[in-house]
Amino acid sequence: MSRSSRAERVHSPVVRLTHWIAAASMLCMIGSGWQIYNASPILPFTFPHWATLGGWLGGALLWHFAAMWALTAAGLIYLVHGFLGGHFRRDMAVPGPRAVLRDLSSALRFRLAHHDGEYNAVQRLLYAGVLLVAVLMVLTGLSIWKPVQLGWLCWLFGGYDIARRVHFALMTLIVGFLVVHLALVAIVPSTLVGMITGGHRRPSAAKEAVR
């Protein structure tokens, strides 16, 4: 088998690059976001200092907005590439409920096989879901950052106070995704290699991709 020709690669360079930029900036946004939250908590708890980024509110805001630009840039490149390059159509077409139930039940019995380069129904659902959450996260973030200049957006999310809470709630979904995502990587470590080097598909998977 020839080494990583285009069709055999698990992840394209664009996907890998934007994945790692997004991963780093997402962690920065979560850590600094927790520090910002601590300045005026919505719920009766604050995040421990060791888990936050920025040291104080002003530092956290510097981090939050710097990471925002990095995440936005990576996100836009990824979305354009995903739509135009066929990655979404090919790999992330939202599966039917039957396929989801089938794969979910085998996943819960730890019997779901993983083929690098192929997303199963549960993965498709999870990735499409977290992308949607990420987009909503950016939109709620914009609406509480610019409630006057982007007043219509803020209105769409129920006004400043509600949008702020929605932004927080979406963060918990993203953190929840991260936990599941990292657990799955721990179970199938070859996926980590694939996301770093591009890896290569198994012969069977490669054949299917060509079909």
Place this chain on the structure above:
Amino acid sequence: MIPPDLGAARPELRKIERRLLLRGTLSLGMLSMLSGCDIGDNDGLERALRVVSRFTDRMQAALFSRERLAKTFPASAITTPFPFNAYYGLDEVRTVDEASWRLEVSGLVGDRKPWSLADIRRLPQQSQITRHICVEGWSAIGQWSGAPLSAFLHHVGADLRARFVEFRCFDDYYTSIDMQTALHPQTIMAVDYGGSPLPPAYGAPLKIRMPTKLGYKNPKYISAIIVTNRFPGGYWEDQGYDWFGGS
């Protein structure tokens, strides 16, 4: 609703936190694992973050429109009591004799004559019920009245092409805004709160109220207004809050 920050302990805490600014911030395992690099050199990092913040400021200025108005609310939506907020506690509020108080006017203006409170009240007044949003995340709705800052700037013959309008306060606070925001129709020289003269807790005798900017850009206890092209910074801005601070 978040309880208003009335505690005197908070400013002290903040002073300590500020000293820690970005030092020690990267003790955070999360990021050191991520970068795997030496985390001792934070000054370069802080400089880099501030460069990005200036870029963010430019984006904020580009997003800003003088025609776009902040949402206004009915009187029933007013937050009572409206929270007191400053870089010190409520018991440290400074007051002045309103009869002898004068507003100093300087910089790129035609007429530097100081203004009395009565002079300001003689300008056409307007009232607004708008949401005050604090950089900390909490917000509160209040009612302020006074003359549009744009009317005042025209009156003193200010150079409206100047870049900044700077505010100095007798509680040693200071901040500054862009000329576009200074000329926004909802940027007012507030002398009344809730229909009565501004009480000491809310900035007597003069506060600059602009619903298009965060709380730290809405200075109280004003003593001087300066029109300038030299970047004036601000009390919190110099410590790391973004200078534009727009909503």
